[in-house]
Amino acid sequence: xxxxxxxxxxxxxRPVPEMAAEGAxxxxxxxxxxxxxxxxxxxxxxxQGRARKHVNIFIDGEMITDRVRLSDPVxxxxxxxxxxxxxxx
Amino acid sequence: xxxxxxxxxxxxxRFTENGKGWAQDGDPAFLAEPVTAILEDxxxxxxxxxxQLGHFGCKFHRSDDGGRSWTELAPPAYPASDxxxxxxxxxxxxxxxxGPDEPGTIWAGTLPGGLFKSTDRGETWTLNEPLWTQxxxxxxxxxxxxxxxxxxILIDPRDSRHxxxxxxxxxxxDSADGGETxxxxxxxxxxEYLPPDQAYEPELQDPHLLAACASDPDRIWCQxxxxxxxxxxGGRNFSEIKDVKPANFGxxxxxxxxxxxxxWFVPGVKDECRVPVDGKLVVTRTSDGGNSFTSLSRGLPEGxxxxxxxxxxxxxxxxxxxxxxxxxxxxxxxxxxxGDSWQMISATLPPIAQVAFGGAS
Numbered sequence: 001x002x003x004x005x006x007x008x009x010x011x012x013x014r015p016v017p018e019m020a021a022e023g024a025x026x027x028x029x030x031x032x033x034x035x036x037x038x039x040x041x042x043x044x045x046x047x048q049g050r051a052r053k054h055v056n057i058f059i060d061g062e063m064i065t066d067r068v069r070l071s072d073p074v075x076x077x078x079x080x081x082x083x084x085x086x087x088x089x
Numbered sequence: 090x091x092x093x094x095x096x097x098x099x100x101x102x103r104f105t106e107n108g109k110g111w112a113q114d115g116d117p118a119f120l121a122e123p124v125t126a127i128l129e130d131x132x133x134x135x136x137x138x139x140x141q142l143g144h145f146g147c148k149f150h151r152s153d154d155g156g157r158s159w160t161e162l163a164p165p166a167y168p169a170s171d172x173x174x175x176x177x178x179x180x181x182x183x184x185x186x187x188g189p190d191e192p193g194t195i196w197a198g199t200l201p202g203g204l205f206k207s208t209d210r211g212e213t214w215t216l217n218e219p220l221w222t223q224x225x226x227x228x229x230x231x232x233x234x235x236x237x238x239x240x241x242i243l244i245d246p247r248d249s250r251h252x253x254x255x256x257x258x259x260x261x262x263d264s265a266d267g268g269e270t271x272x273x274x275x276x277x278x279x280x281e282y283l284p285p286d287q288a289y290e291p292e293l294q295d296p297h298l299l300a301a302c303a304s305d306p307d308r309i310w311c312q313x314x315x316x317x318x319x320x321x322x323g324g325r326n327f328s329e330i331k332d333v334k335p336a337n338f339g340x341x342x343x344x345x346x347x348x349x350x351x352x353w354f355v356p357g358v359k360d361e362c363r364v365p366v367d368g369k370l371v372v373t374r375t376s377d378g379g380n381s382f383t384s385l386s387r388g389l390p391e392g393x394x395x396x397x398x399x400x401x402x403x404x405x406x407x408x409x410x411x412x413x414x415x416x417x418x419x420x421x422x423x424x425x426x427x428g429d430s431w432q433m434i435s436a437t438l439p440p441i442a443q444v445a446f447g448g449a450s
Contacts, residue, residue, distance in 0.1 A: 013145060013161075039161055043145040046177040047166035054144040068173045084144035 002029050002078040006044075009084050014040050026057060027070035029080060044082055045070075054085040091406070092447035093413050094136070094156075095421060096124035099439035101138055103156060103447075104421070111423055111434045118156055126401075128184035129447045132192055136447075137211055139164070139181025139197070147178045151211050165197050165205035165214040176201050180234070183401065185242035188249025196252075198239030202229055204254065206268065217268045220254075225273065225292050232257035232295045232314065240400060241299035245306050245323075253299065253309070253324050260294035261311075261324045277327035281315050282360075298400040299324065300344045300352070303407075308349035312342040312400070314360060319352075319379055330379035335366040341403035343412060345427075350378040353405070353412065353428055355398040368393035372403075372414070372428050388422065388431030396420055401443035415441030 002023065006016035023029035027049070034041035044055055051057055051067040058064070058081040064072040074080070093111065095102040100117035101124045119140060125147075126139035136156050140148040149164040167176045179200040187194030197205040197214065204217040220226070229237035241255030250267035253274075261275030278294040280287075287293060295314035302308040311318040311327060316337035318327035330337070336356040345351035354373045357363045365371065371384040390396075396416035403414045412424045414431070419438035422431040 010145065013142070013148075038163055042148075042163065043142075046146060048169060048175045048177050050173075050177070052144065052146050 001076060002074050002080055004029065004033050004080045004082065006082045007084050010043060010082075014043060016040075022076070023074055025070060025074055026059065026064055026066075026072050026080065029074050030070065056083045056085055057081070058083065091411075093423070093434075094127045094129060094443075094445045094447050095415055095438065095441055096127040096138070096401075096443040096445075097415075097419070097439040097441050098123050100124060101127060101156070102438060104434060110432070113435070118159065119150075123442075125442055126181045126184045126197075127443055127445050128186065128195065129445060130186045130195065131448065132186060132189060133210075134448065135210060137184050137195065139184060141180050147181055149181065149211060162211050163213070165199060165203065165216070167203060168216060176203070176236075178203075179236055180238065182238045182240045183242055185244060188244055188246070191249050196242045196244070198242050198254070200234055200238035201236030202226065202238060202256070202259065204239055204242070204268070219269055220262065220264075220271050223271060226259065228292050229256060229259035230293075241296065243299060243301045243306070243309070243324075246303065247306060251323075253301070255296040255299040255311070257297065257314075258293060258295040260291045261296060261299065263324060274323075274325045275327060276325060277320075277329065278311070278313055278318055279315055279329060280313075297340045298342050300342045302344045302349035303346035305349040308344070310342050310344050310352045312339050312354055314338075317342075317354060317379065328379075330375075333373070333379075333382055335369075335371065335373075335384065338363075339398070340400040341398045341414075343403050343405040345405065345409045346407055347409055348376070351376045351409075351427075352379075353403060354382075355403055355414065357397060363397050364395045368395065370394040370396050372412075372431075374428050385428045385431075387429065388424075388433065390420075394418075399442055401445075402441050404444050404446060406446045411446075413444045413446065415444045417441065 001020040004019040010016045019033045021032035091106040093104040100120040102117045103114045105114040123141045128137045136152040150159040183198040185196045193210045205214045243253040245251035252264045254262040263274045275291045297312045307323045309320040317330040320327045343353045371386045373382045396418045415421045417440045421434040
């Protein structure tokens with residue numbers, strides 16, 4: 001199962017435990033991870049399932065390339081990091 | 090104890106009037122988060138807010154204890170689609186209570202242009218499809234934002250199924266059946282910057298705010314991008330008020346709840362220069378239906394000021410005497426005498442998106 005870690009900035013809004021979920025793509029892994037917590041899902045993805053504009057997702061250190069369909073492949077040993085982009089005050 | 094909710098770029102602030110004046114009441118909620126809309130529902134006392142988090146999207150919260158605690162609920166969502174460009178919620182611009190005969194019903198006006206309804210106190214939302222699928226909605230365009238948005242939702246106090254909307258930029262829309270069907274109204278609105286043969290096209294208008302008189306809901310005042318307009322027939326037709334000094338540009342308008350001829354505005358120079366004329370912040374008031382305007386400035390900054398009052402940041406209470414006003418500079422004022430004089434409540438708030446009078450909670 002892939003491991004998912006979230007930016008600590010998200011903890012201001014929602015509990016963000018480290019998670020593990022199965023799936024062959026980012027889309028599948030996140031879909032399983034967010035099952036039962038639609039509000040957490042809404043922090044990372046918009047209602048169309050796209051990565052939010054100012055959220056970045058990395059797989060084993062590489063930023064995903066498909067932010068719309070989240071089709072980047074994930075292996076069972078992958079680590080996903082969900083980070084916020086930097087922004088001003 | 091009268092209260093005032095102040096939605097800002099960095100949190101939701103509350104002020105109360107304790108007999109000696111207005112003072113901040115407690116710590117802000119949602120500190121550091123942009124609050125784009127606040128509603129205190131008079132029917133059950135619930136508070137609702139819309140947030141626009143920089144990273145994590147639009148959020149929606151409800152409080153059932155006067156703001157001491159909040160519950161996050163799923164925000165309005167646009168229908169799922171496989172289109173990579175499918176719309177998604179960009180901002181909750183305004184929240185409105187349904188009628189007294191519709192307990193639990195609230196409405197949300199959003200960017201990119203969807204009207205949403207909840208019948209269960211914000212637990213779930215439904216996009217109003219009849220408006221969303223209107224063919225002429227394709228003509229709507231953004232006014233100050235990338236996308237068009239609904240900023241004014243007027244529920245007729247005589248008939249909760251009669252709804253009037255203001256859209257930037259999409260003009261005025263009217264439903265007589267609770268949102269099942271819609272017609273474009275707003276004849277007479279004029280956009281000077283459009284090509285001359287399109288200046289009066291109703292669907293291309295940019296009403297910055299619609300405000301109805303509580304006791305005479307057919308009287309609707311409009312601060313429009315292009316000036317001040319007033320309707321006597323519920324928004325179907327508007328008359329333009331010309332030669333308003335010091336300027337006819339602005340965003341906000343408030344209407345006296347019992348005297349439909351009386352309304353307040355806060356002028357700016359013009360659309361490409363959104364600051365007070367000559368650096369002098371004034372509120373203007375008409376008491377005769379727009380035939381004449383009085384500039385009111387007692388208690389407002391004596392020196393140069395560059396405050397802008399956004400469309401939801403000038404409000405009046407039920408008495409018609411008490412007003413509140415907040416600026417993008419983070420200044421907050423109240424008036425207890427119909428705008429004749431103003432008291433500064435704070436000069437150190439974040440930029441203010443909305444002010445709203447509350448009850449005694």
